[in-house]
Amino acid sequence: MISKTHPVTDLLALHGQLDNGQVKLNLTPAELIEHALSGQEGWLADTGALMAYTGKFTGRSPKDRYIVADNATKGNIWWGEINIPFQETHFDQLLGKMISYLRHRTLFARDVYAGADSRYRLNIRVYNTLAWHNLFCHNMFLRPEKDEIEDQKTDFTIICAPEFEADPTLDGTRGKNFTIINLTKKIILIGGTGYTGEIKKGIFSVLNYHLPLKENVLSMHCSANIGKNGDTALFFGLSGTGKTTLSADPNRNLIGDDEHGWTNNGVFNFEGGCYAKVIDLSKEKEPEIWNAIKFGAVVENTRFEQHSRTINYTDCSVTQNTRTAYPLYHIQKAIIPPLGTLPKNIFFLTADAFGVIPPISKLDTNQAMYHFISGYTAKVAGTEMGISEPQKTFSACFGAAFLPLHPTKYASLLGKKMKDHNVNVWLINTGWTGGSYGTGSRMKLPYTRAMITAVLEGKLDNVTFKTHEVFNVAVPQTCPNVPSELLNPRDTWANPLEYDHKAHQLALAFVENFKKYEDFASTELMNGAPNI
Missing domain, CATH: 3.40.449.10 (Phosphoenolpyruvate Carboxykinase, domain 1)
Incomplete structure (x- = not known):
């Protein structure tokens, strides 16, 4: 202590x-x-929340x-x-x-x-x-x-x-x-x-x-929830991958949305509240956050509708990073105190705008450590002049900005706890399928939810898996409520050879990014790398 x-x-x-x-x-x-x-x-909003500027x-x-x-x-x-x-x-x-x-x-x-x-x-x-x-x-x-x-x-x-x-x-x-x-x-x-x-x-x-x-x-930058049977799940992911949305499951209780520790006995929240983005917030899309913004909550850098005290969540004139901070007890399905059991399933979320990563795949311990230390996602270029390709983003342990120790320390500890507690780790692509951004389409949220639900309910325990030819991860060939043709990303591309080229490009980016950690990486960690 x-x-x-x-x-x-x-x-x-x-x-x-x-x-x-x-x-x-x-x-x-x-x-x-x-x-x-x-x-x-x-200023006091009409919900009772306090709005302030930073x-x-x-x-x-x-x-x-x-x-x-x-x-x-x-x-x-x-x-x-x-x-x-x-x-x-x-x-x-x-x-x-x-x-x-x-x-x-x-x-x-x-x-x-x-x-x-x-x-x-x-x-x-x-x-x-x-x-x-x-x-x-x-x-x-x-x-x-x-x-x-x-x-x-x-x-x-x-x-x-x-x-x-x-x-x-x-x-x-x-x-x-x-x-x-x-x-x-x-x-x-x-x-x-x-x-x-x-x-x-x-x-x-x-x-x-x-x-x-x-x-x-193991300290972790992740969200966590727990099911009716006491099974804890962790969700890692950078901004835009769906971490907050996917962990807010109406059939499960929230432990926390951002920072947790993993002991030999279970998972615990570091915090007593949530600090959620509110840009384009709506009651239909995220009712838990919407209802939590009431008296006692803080809202940062938003604007009011004209001649009112109603918050306009679509207004980004101050910043895109508009946020709210509220205590966990504002969430109806939050666990108080915020403690969970040992995790049974861990989800690494990535929004792969290159359309390469399978929508769901299972990682062995070496791959889990490798993808954990890689912390990959891709951001769409948007309206910036001269940029048409998605931008690769790597953030060690899905939170490099907050790691005082070398990332291999956290990755090795993850591998040890996976082995000690027999935990499953899944890589979930909430990004593109059928091609890269601009050609393919974004994976539908109901399909992603169906994949996660299938994992949590044990419905992928006995299905057939196929090894991905580049990333070596295990891809399930069937999943309830998900079209089978979506599960193997190469099959969704009009030109499979173009997929191969893009997959090898992304694999090379992983390897190049990992070079900065090689001097401290174990053999097991290195064995999780993709094929070049």
Whole structure:
């Protein structure tokens, strides 16, 4: 378990350096909303949700996220473009400047925790200069009971002050905005940005460091649900692959939609809420999210319909990355506390715009580790001038931006847990069939749902499988409620030779991408590669 100590004696006894009454501690959602409205931080929508803007930054800023490099972290962190080292002296200097700045501000403080499994619980104290940010933290983290708060010792402290900006010439930052994680002093500093995702992903990065390294727990960027028979399923996938949609199954209960840990006993949610995209949201397409946006929820960077307080979810004039944050208890079929059994089936979701990957295939352990570390999907070029081909995207472990350790650490741990717990892993292509984007067509959602349902109900346990000639994965030849001709992608192309060419192109892209991991990869991991 992560050590139970006060980080830097509770941020250099921050309370003692502030005026009495300056810190508003553990306010209720209603009180925070009142402060947000009176402070002109946001507006109340007709659903009761609080709508606010994040300012200049409407998404994370990966190039401005740092980890302090010290004697404890230097040999463990996967340093590079994702984990940018930051000097201890610069951190201490910036911390002192932030504390001086906060002495003259009203702060909203909150005691929360991450990790629904009590053995791996990380107690967190958050300081926000904005009331609506503190409401976000109430929604997204797990909430201790009143009798727990008095005895809760802080394991990690977050200071988030969007109005405070760094001086790059003095503070060692790239720009005025920053997110700096100090894993030794157990502090996260966030300044110059109002995007709340930096808060939640900062703690996710902390858990991704501690849990695999010290606890042998696999931390995962995935959604999870559980069936009536107690069978847990995990869904991995990058943006646009259908992770949130496919895990929101009316016949199953939600454990969580984004961050989980896998122990030797089961799966647990790191969070106490959901942070969902709402661009083009409709009640018909995603009723669970639609109904969750009520009093207590936060909505970011959306707009109202003219002369109303009705949110226009089609309006992307601020950003395409419009979002909502709400507590898990706003979801009718959510599991509280968010704990699951050992996973029985894992789904890797990819939206392959090249029309190459089979709509469903089964992976052996080596292939699962390889595809996990590859984290592949493809994005359609859209309207950008001069680009007509889909764009390949690889993100290690389906969340490279949040991995402090080398990706092979997580992939190896996945392989071990697959063997220990006899877990099935399936690769699901929610992308194109019958040709690449522009020629073929998008796989119909009812077919994808039927494939996943067939897996969860055990209806593919005894069907015939065929090995894919390039990716070596096992492709079922029949699946209930899915036309058999869709299952083998080569058969859906008008010209099979064109399919072969495109398949080998994609396989080569996998191999090229994997070269950056080869020096640390095991033989088993390398054996999961496709044929060239």
